[in-house]
Amino acid sequence: MPIALGKLSPPSDDKRWKIVGATMRRHGFSRNALIETLHTVQQSFGFLDRPSLQYVAQSLRVPLSKAFGVATFYHYFSLKPPGQHTCVVCLGTACYIKGAPQLLGEVEQSLGIAPGETTPDGRVSVLTARCVGSCSLAPVALFDGEVAARLSAKDMQGRLHKWVSA
Amino acid sequence: MTPEQLSQIGADEAAARASAPQRLYVCMAAGCISSSSDAVKKSLEAAVAERGLKGTCPVTGVGCMGLCSRGPLVSAEPAGILYQDVSPGDAGEIVQSLSGEPVARLQCSRDLPFFKRQVGVVLENSGRIDPERLEDYVAAQGYEGLVQALTEMSPAEVIEQVSRSGLRGRGGAGYPTGLKWSTVAKAQAATKYVVCNADEGDPGAFMDRSVLESDPQRVLEGMIIAGYAVGASRGYIYVRAEYPLAITRLNVAIRQAKHHGLLGTQIANTEFAFDIELRLGAGAFVCGEETALIASIEGGRGTPRPRPPYPAQAGLYGAPTLINNVETFANIPAIIRKGGDWYAAMGTARSKGTKVFALTGKINCTGLIEVPMGMSLREIIFEVGGGVPEGRKFKAVQTGGPSGGCIPEQFLDMPVDYDSLAQAGSIMGSGGMIVMDDSSCMVDVAKYFMEFCMSESCGKCIPCRAGTAQMYDLLAKISEGRAGMGDLEMLENLCDMVKNTSLCGLGQSAPNPVLSTLRYFRDEYLAHIQEKRCPAGVCAIKQEANA
Numbered sequence: 001m002p003i004a005l006g007k008l009s010p011p012s013d014d015k016r017w018k019i020v021g022a023t024m025r026r027h028g029f030s031r032n033a034l035i036e037t038l039h040t041v042q043q044s045f046g047f048l049d050r051p052s053l054q055y056v057a058q059s060l061r062v063p064l065s066k067a068f069g070v071a072t073f074y075h076y077f078s079l080k081p082p083g084q085h086t087c088v089v090c091l092g093t094a095c096y097i098k099g100a101p102q103l104l105g106e107v108e109q110s111l112g113i114a115p116g117e118t119t120p121d122g123r124v125s126v127l128t129a130r131c132v133g134s135c136s137l138a139p140v141a142l143f144d145g146e147v148a149a150r151l152s153a154k155d156m157q158g159r160l161h162k163w164v165s166a
Numbered sequence: 167m168t169p170e171q172l173s174q175i176g177a178d179e180a181a182a183r184a185s186a187p188q189r190l191y192v193c194m195a196a197g198c199i200s201s202s203s204d205a206v207k208k209s210l211e212a213a214v215a216e217r218g219l220k221g222t223c224p225v226t227g228v229g230c231m232g233l234c235s236r237g238p239l240v241s242a243e244p245a246g247i248l249y250q251d252v253s254p255g256d257a258g259e260i261v262q263s264l265s266g267e268p269v270a271r272l273q274c275s276r277d278l279p280f281f282k283r284q285v286g287v288v289l290e291n292s293g294r295i296d297p298e299r300l301e302d303y304v305a306a307q308g309y310e311g312l313v314q315a316l317t318e319m320s321p322a323e324v325i326e327q328v329s330r331s332g333l334r335g336r337g338g339a340g341y342p343t344g345l346k347w348s349t350v351a352k353a354q355a356a357t358k359y360v361v362c363n364a365d366e367g368d369p370g371a372f373m374d375r376s377v378l379e380s381d382p383q384r385v386l387e388g389m390i391i392a393g394y395a396v397g398a399s400r401g402y403i404y405v406r407a408e409y410p411l412a413i414t415r416l417n418v419a420i421r422q423a424k425h426h427g428l429l430g431t432q433i434a435n436t437e438f439a440f441d442i443e444l445r446l447g448a449g450a451f452v453c454g455e456e457t458a459l460i461a462s463i464e465g466g467r468g469t470p471r472p473r474p475p476y477p478a479q480a481g482l483y484g485a486p487t488l489i490n491n492v493e494t495f496a497n498i499p500a501i502i503r504k505g506g507d508w509y510a511a512m513g514t515a516r517s518k519g520t521k522v523f524a525l526t527g528k529i530n531c532t533g534l535i536e537v538p539m540g541m542s543l544r545e546i547i548f549e550v551g552g553g554v555p556e557g558r559k560f561k562a563v564q565t566g567g568p569s570g571g572c573i574p575e576q577f578l579d580m581p582v583d584y585d586s587l588a589q590a591g592s593i594m595g596s597g598g599m600i601v602m603d604d605s606s607c608m609v610d611v612a613k614y615f616m617e618f619c620m621s622e623s624c625g626k627c628i629p630c631r632a633g634t635a636q637m638y639d640l641l642a643k644i645s646e647g648r649a650g651m652g653d654l655e656m657l658e659n660l661c662d663m664v665k666n667t668s669l670c671g672l673g674q675s676a677p678n679p680v681l682s683t684l685r686y687f688r689d690e691y692l693a694h695i696q697e698k699r700c701p702a703g704v705c706a707i708k709q710e711a712n713a
Contacts, residue, residue: 076447094369094527133366135524137235
């Protein structure tokens, strides 16, 4: 049965779905807008869960398998809710040869979690990036989106400690 | 907008500048912002207002000034005095000095080879204009090339100039740009597309990010000229989601260009219509490959497909598509304005013009440079880049990212161009140059890149999907001192197999970092295998393995 475009109701009455709806409308509910729409969902909600993927897939008339395929193919999309704070350690070449492995070691030691994981209390998520393009300030990490330059393991420890004890 | 209106904007802008005899420029590209240049800008504005100089000395946020390692950077114009490592507390002193002597303790000499040896084409406006104002770009001869192309040249004449310039694709492969353009122009189709590849995925490279953040209008102008030349009326910029500032500035630039009638219908009062839309990447390295990039713009997984047909015949939505990299498009306005012969006069016989490089790693002056093709690696690293810090010894320079290789000391006098780098077992790539000193282990570096290729392999073809994983395991074994000579032999066989049988450039070039380190640093591999020892002391070789 054909579905009337834009008539599907979103998974909840959360106002943020209006932003998602606007993105789809701007692209005329085209199938090609799948990635753009998923970007908006992640920007609005922080991650992509099953109901949101189902809603987007149905609205754009793409198979759910394709939506899942795209969501899991690209590193930028996350299917898990992020922690309260996020630390992204850059693993670009310049950062790598200037000490990024030591920074990651410090993260594991301080928080007891590996990249891609969130602390059990939901406070801090740790991710790695391929390269954030701040190579001249290597090694860098992003703390809640802000670049911290020329980090030492000690700096890392201090910053994480602030989040954990706050 | 008409050509007359365009020159009016330029004239108004020049008049506005004349009424403000002094200007302070603050670098507001991502590098300096990370060192709080936004706070520096605020306090400079406050200091200027405090002294009642608001009208005569505007504070302007500009794009990248290049020497990122010394940021935040501020320059006092028109004298051109450059200040480094500026903190918000220095604002008063800098503003005070405008009427007297420069602040010596903050001054960074413009006579450094870092600045003297550079030639600005792509970066000619970088650090000199406000990237969020179209008027600034127009005042710097922006859109003159476009107007000239639309009003005085036929599409064929535009392509002729690009061909004469000898420009080759700056994304890394070095395909002649003029040839690509003429292939798309010749394709018979009602709809054609122009795509700008801004999915700068090479770790250690940030040239495209910097161009987009510093001079976004320039990229738009290059794309519009390309659209006119090949007969396309729609363009897409595929930009990494990891570059939020570049995305913001591109959106501002597109909006302003539309507002001024430089995008849309009847551009520069002609019949030509062209529009540009952004598409965000989502963190997949393989999307730098053109067919994968197309799949991603179409909303799917970024997996490549076999070529032919090439995108020039059947690309985005099946239509003939011209795909060029950011830096390639950024060269176009100057080539049209000054002529292909002007551009071809720079560089070497087979690599013309200039190239932007990101100098990073163990080097004193890290940052962004633009030099003529053919400058030697020694000049780039030891003169422009100021050499290796802390008195350590240069070991290798890595170019071309995960598709490139490590070039050792014996090639330092080699001219940097597409062909020489390929001969040395690396590639030009997009322009990242990561300098390594004797504290880096080449086995570890090869392992690092293989891990990268293994996780970034899209999984479509088996040689790449399984081959990179096998090679990674072997490299891990070597670095941990668990490998025998048989493993080394198998690694070499796998390199050959993956290189020759993978579907796309990612797999075909994935063995390059291994091959180049094996070629020049075989002794390091042998030390790990035969003596169970890492000469640089990087790899953790387990004691039990030693026994």
